[in-house]
Amino acid sequence: MTFTLATWNINSVRLREALVSRLLTEEMPDILCLQECKSPVEKMPLEAFRALGYHWCVARGQKSYNGVAILSKLPLVDAGDHDFADLGHARHVSAALENGVTIHNCYVPAGGDIPDREQNVKFGQKLDYLTRMRDWCRADTPKKAILVGDLNIAPREDDVWNHKSLLKIVSHTPIEVDHLNALMEAGAWIDVTRKDLPEGRLYSWWSYRSPDWEAADKGRRLDHIWATPDIVNAAHGSRILKAARGWLQPSDHAPVFATFDL
DNA sequence: ATGGTTGAAAGTCAA
Numbered sequence: 061m062t063f064t065l066a067t068w069n070i071n072s073v074r075l076r077e078a079l080v081s082r083l084l085t086e087e088m089p090d091i092l093c094l095q096e097c098k099s100p101v102e103k104m105p106l107e108a109f110r111a112l113g114y115h116w117c118v119a120r121g122q123k124s125y126n127g128v129a130i131l132s133k134l135p136l137v138d139a140g141d142h143d144f145a146d147l148g149h150a151r152h153v154s155a156a157l158e159n160g161v162t163i164h165n166c167y168v169p170a171g172g173d174i175p176d177r178e179q180n181v182k183f184g185q186k187l188d189y190l191t192r193m194r195d196w197c198r199a200d201t202p203k204k205a206i207l208v209g210d211l212n213i214a215p216r217e218d219d220v221w222n223h224k225s226l227l228k229i230v231s232h233t234p235i236e237v238d239h240l241n242a243l244m245e246a247g248a249w250i251d252v253t254r255k256d257l258p259e260g261r262l263y264s265w266w267s268y269r270s271p272d273w274e275a276a277d278k279g280r281r282l283d284h285i286w287a288t289p290d291i292v293n294a295a296h297g298s299r300i301l302k303a304a305r306g307w308l309q310p311s312d313h314a315p316v317f318a319t320f321d322l
Numbered sequence: 323a324t325g326g327t328t329g330a331a332a333g334t335c336a337a
Contacts, residue, residue, distance in 0.1 A: 071337085072329055096337085098330065124330050125337095170337050182336090212337090268337090269326040312328075312337085 061159060062321045063090035063134060064297070067208035067283055068304075069167070069265075069313035073097040073129065077105040079307055080131075083315060084112045087301065090133050092315075095167040095210045097127030104129060120150035128165045128209070130155045144192040145169060145185050159322055161291065162202070166193075166209035175233045183230065186212070190239035197247035206320070207249060207286040210313065213240045216254070218261045219281035231280055249286040252318045256298035264300050265313045274306065285318045294320045 066089040070076050073094055084092065092114070097104060101121040109117070109131050116136040119129035126149045130136060139154040139162055151167040169186040177184030215237045217223040226232040243249070253262065263279025270276045287295055297319040305314045 075329070096329095125335090172336085267326080268328050271326080309328095 062319060063157075064317060064319045065089060065091040065093070065163070065206065065208065065285065066301075066315045066317045067093040067095070067165070067210075067285060068315035069095045069210040069283060069311060071096045071098070071311040071313070073104055073127070074099050076309070076311060077108055079304070079310065081108055081112060082307070083301075083304065084109065084114060084131075087315075087317070089317065091163065092131045093163065093165040093208045094129045094131070095127075095165070097121055097129055098124055099127055101127075101129075106131075118153055118155040120153045122148075122150045126150045126167060128153045128167055130163060130165050132157075134158070142192075142196060144196070145189045147185065151189075160204050161320075161322060162205045164202075164205060164207040164209075166207060166211065168193075168210065168212045170212045171230045171236070173230060175228060175230050175235070186230075187235065187239050190236075190243055194239070194243040194246040197243065197249075202247050202249075202288050204291055205247075205288045206291070207247070208284065208316075210282055211240065211284050212282050213237060214280040214282055215240050216281075219263070221261070221263070221278040221280070226280075231282060244286070247286075248289050250289060250292045252285045252287050252292065252295045253281075253298045253300075253316060255292065256296060256318070262300060263302075263314075264316050266305055268312050283313055283316045285316055287320075291320065291322060294322045296321070 172182030
C-alpha cells in the first residue's frame with residue numbers, strides 16, 4: 061500500500077476552507093494533517109472535506125487558538141492526544157491506520173519573541189513542551205510511527221535564509237535546536253524531508269510581515285515530517301508546495317509532503 | 323532594539 065501524507069499549518073481552517081479544498085482537489089494527498097485550525101472541532105468545516113472523499117477525521121480543537129486535525133481518505137482510528145505543556149492547548153492528536161502505522165500531528169508552541177525563559181514564560185513553555193515530548197518517547201519508544209507538524213524550529217543552517225542573523229531569533233536558537241535533537245534521539249526519529257532532500261535551502265514558512273515574501277525569500281523550515289527507523293525506508297518523494305504560500309489570502313506556511321510505500 | 327502583517331474576536335493576545 062502506498063499513501064501520500066501532507067502537513068500544513070492552515071492558520072484558521074474556517075477562514076481557509078477553500079484553500080484546504082483546493083489542496084485536497086489538486087494534490088490529492090491520502091492524509092492531510094492540519095495545525096492552527098483555531099476552531100472547536102464542531103465548527104471545523106469537515107463536511108466540505110468529506111464531500112471530497114476525506115471521510116475520516118481525527119481532531120482536537122479549541123476556540124481561537126491552536127487546534128489540530130488529521131483528514132484522511134483511508135480509515136483512521138483515534139489514538140489519543142497529549143497535552144505536553146499542561147496548558148490545556150489542543151496541540152497534539154494521533155491516529156492509527158489499518159496497516160498499524162500511527163500518525164502524530166503536532167503543533168509545538170511558538171515561544172514568543174525573547175529567547176530567554178527568565179524574561180519570557182512562553183519560551184520556557186516551548187522548551188518544556190519539547191522536553192516532555194522527549195520523555196514521552198523515552199518512556200514509550202515509538203514504532204511504525206510518523207510524526208508531523210509545525211514544530212516551530214528550523215534546525216539546520218540551510219533551514220533558514222540566514223543562519224548567523226537568526227541565531228538569537230526564536231525558532232533557530234541553539235537551545236531550541238538542542239531540545240529538538242534530543243527529542244529526535246529519544247524516539248530515533250529520522251527527518252524524512254532531509255533524507256529525501258539533503259542538499260540546499262528548504263523553507264516551509266514565510267512571514268506575513270515581509271511586503272514581498274517571494275522576492276525577499278526570508279523563509280524558515282518550521283514544518284516537518286519524521287518517521288521511525290522501521291518504516292523510514294518506505295518514505296520517498298518529499299516536497300514543499302511553495303506555490304500555496306502565493307494563493308489568495310494564504311496561510312503563512314506551505315504544505316510539506318511525503319509518500320510511504322508500506 | 324524595533325517594526326512589519328494576520329486571525330479570532332471584540333480586549334488585546336498570539337503568532
